[in-house]
Amino acid sequence: MGVVTIGTMLGTYLIAYFFVDQPEIVALIVIIATGIIFIVGHFIISGFVYLAEANRMKSEFVSITSHQLRTPLSAVKWSLNLLMDERWQKLDQKQKEYFEIMKTSNNRMIRLVNDLLDVSRIEQGRLDMRPGKFSLDDMIRDLIAEITPIARDGGVSLGFEVEGGVPEGWADAERVRLALQNLVDNAVKYSNDGGAVKIKLGRFGNFLKCEVHDNGVGIPEHQKADVFQKFFRSDNVRKYQTEGTGLGLFIAKGIVDALGGKIGFSSKENQGSDFWFTIPIAK
């Protein structure tokens, strides 16, 4: 704002100097123009301060609310765990089914609250990291083992390929796992029956590069620019997938950016997507 004010003063002075003969009038025009710029500038800056404060309050509200929500949600989770434990009581098939539904809903809500907390942290620039050495190779294998039963239910196969020997990564392992999980979850969720998801890991200069390829529904051309926006869900997905908050890719990008890596994708509608990210290797 200071630069604009000085520029306006000089500009007004030069214009007035060349077009007005009396120096008193020149001075008066410069003072008036500077005064106007000051007033306008004050309102613009006040507006920004107000917006920043409103944004901070909104994020803080989300953060506190999310924390408060997790307590009753964990109470429901643990109670359900007890109710579903066959060492305590035998359940018939119908009871098991209903408890499974409750458990899935409860976990979905916890995941949503966790996602909102992460979004709030990303927006506040408070996504703190606790970096350390870890094996991305092992992490991918663990994740595949965890997701395979769910993928199999949807008729989707999971594959993994490592290009040569890869060194350990240097990052906050828990955060990387969340970013990776979000990409793999999407790949599985948006694959059709009989689809194949392939994860590839390799070295890319001083970084590890992980690619998640699927031959699913893909992203429409006109929506590609919005993929990493909050709450983004593509039109072709909304039609038949009611689940999903559209926060996964926003969070994955927030994590990878905070780690000093890069994230990107290529995609063709009805042919599939290829999402990738990089993280630094351990020194």
Add this chain to the structure above:
Amino acid sequence: MTKIIFVEDEPTLQKTLCDVLRKEGYDVKAAFDGVAGLELIKLEKPDLVLLDLILPKMDGFTVLKKMREDEETKDIPVMILTNLEGTFDVERVLELGATTYLVKANYELREVVEKIKKMLEK
């Protein structure tokens, strides 16, 4: 019998975990606030303390700090069971001497019990 004290103000969480741990054969006692929890810890000198952080009367950070200042309780392992998750909170309790830190909402009851068993085996 291995003694565990669980300081937790949310009644359902307290009851479920206490029930499961008792079924596993542990001697479990519980408190609903920090002051009562600290008294119980000093009195019972348990093998393990499970401690929430947001508690009435005295928060978990203070309970942990006071435990570590007391000759008789300073070496008792403490597992933090909370729904706070900021890096600052994690670092603060680890600096204060907590042995481990779990976010309750992210763990199944069975997983928590497994972690407790592992801690007690050490």
